[in-house]
Amino acid sequence: EPEVTQTPSHQVTQMGQEVILRCVPISNHLYFYWYRQILGQKVEFLVSFYNNEISEKSEIFDDQFSVERPDGSNFTLKIRSTKLEDSAMYFCARGGQDSGYTFGSGTRLTVV
């Protein structure tokens, strides 16, 4: 199966700025996920997206976060007003139960 590609690989942004992390291309999967990994910490679930709707979100995924699938292939995570503590690796993934997830290469977000 084709890999999950994320862009950019690294983004530096100032606190309070909006960032959009992209996951491209996506094959014809229905299930997508965003996870984040703060440096040195565990991989944390953010949100799951099924059939173009959010199916579940964690407490981390507050009003500052949003996800979209704007054109049927790209899958984006938007952080409206970044905070220092948003600095992390963000991974998108596709997949389901039996096959496990296929993760993207990640975007390293650094908020300064």
Place this chain on the structure above:
Amino acid sequence: AQRVTQPEKLLSVFKGAPVELKCNYSYSGSPELFWYVQYSRQRLQLLLRHISRESIKGFTADLNKGETSFHLKKPFAQEEDSAMYYCALYTDKLIFGTGTRLQVFP
């Protein structure tokens, strides 16, 4: 509560030594368990899934429902096995353990 526990943050062994990375889970339903590996600053890669009972890169993992464990084992560690290893439980999403860093010294 659904939880995955990996008690060891770091496991250091010499090349050729056996390796066991521990994973315990808490889940009331029938568990679907996975091991993921993350080489230095790379993506998470699926290593094993318990339903397929496969051996990848010499690693195996057996689900023990009585002990609620899914330990990852390899009889002879190689230097290229050095990485972070994450045990994960699938419920309606993947829940990861905190990970174990495996260091294999020459």
